[in-house]
Amino acid sequence: MTSSDRPLPTKDRLIxxxxxxxxxxxxxxxxxxxxxEAAKAPKGSLYHHFPNxxxxxxxxxxxxxxxxxxxxMAASFENADSFEAGFATLCHKLAKLFELSGQSDGCPVSGALFDGPENEDFRKTTDHIFEGWISEAEHYAIRFGDNPDDARRKAELLFMLIEGGWTMARAKRSSDVLRHLPEKLAAL
Structure with a gap:
């Protein structure tokens, strides 16, 4: 039996x-x-792994x-020859993911944390996660020659385009919105 044949541990299935x-x-x-039910996990396992x-x-x-x-993101920018090329690849990968989700799923971070109760831990976690995405994009912009200030602005713009693009794609039920985001970045 290979590791890919083994069932996931209960905690991973729940997550x-x-x-x-x-x-x-x-x-x-x-x-x-x-x-x-979706995780095929017994009741007691949830609080065993997630006390709260x-x-x-x-x-x-x-x-x-x-x-x-x-x-x-790493796979999209790894072999890219420019920030714009990496962003285009990322948008195409996200468009494919959007199609596989049935063109209706929301952002997995904001769906889990912003649609929940007002919770300071949720807000801090969301900020930390989104900052991580921006920092990752900033790293690639610097790698392709942007100075740190421009790289930060470009990374923040990439994040806003992706989050807004995903929401608009949901409203239109069209992955093409995501595929056309690189054109929006180029226009700016």
């Missing part, structure tokens, strides 16, 4: 199920029983989803 469900229905639209229940699980799910975004 991934929660991330999928929060992305689709938002924090308030998902109950603990929904998560347990749904709150801890939402933070873990958003962090897991963020790690996936950072890997996607």
């Amino acid at each position: 991934q199920a929660a991330a999928r469900l929060f992305r689709r229905y938002g924090y308030n639209g998902v109950g603990l029983n929904d998560i347990l 229940g749904k709150t801890d699980l939402a933070i873990a799910a958003a962090t897991w989803a963020s790690d996936g975004m950072l890997r996607t």
Whole structure:
């Protein structure tokens, strides 16, 4: 049996199920029983792994989803010959992900944390995650020759285009919105 044939540990199943469900229905639209059923996990396992229940699980799910975004960014910029080329690849990868989600899923971070209750830990976690995405993009802009101030501005713009583009793509139910984001960056 290879490692890819083994079932995921219960904690990982809970995190991934929660991330999928929060992305689709938002924090308030998902109950603990929904998560347990999707994860095929026994009731006691949730509080064993996440003592504060749904709150801890939402933070873990958003962090897991963020790690996936950072890997996607790295893969997009790794072999790019310019920041713009890396951004174009990232947009195409996100458009494909949007299509695979049924063209209706929200951002897995904001769906888990901003659609939930007013919670300072959620706000801080979201800020930390989004800052990580911006810092990653800033790193690539510097790598392609931008000075630190310009790189920061470009990275923040990339983040705003992606977040806004994803929301607009949901409204239009069209992944083309994401594919055309590089043109918007070039126009600016």
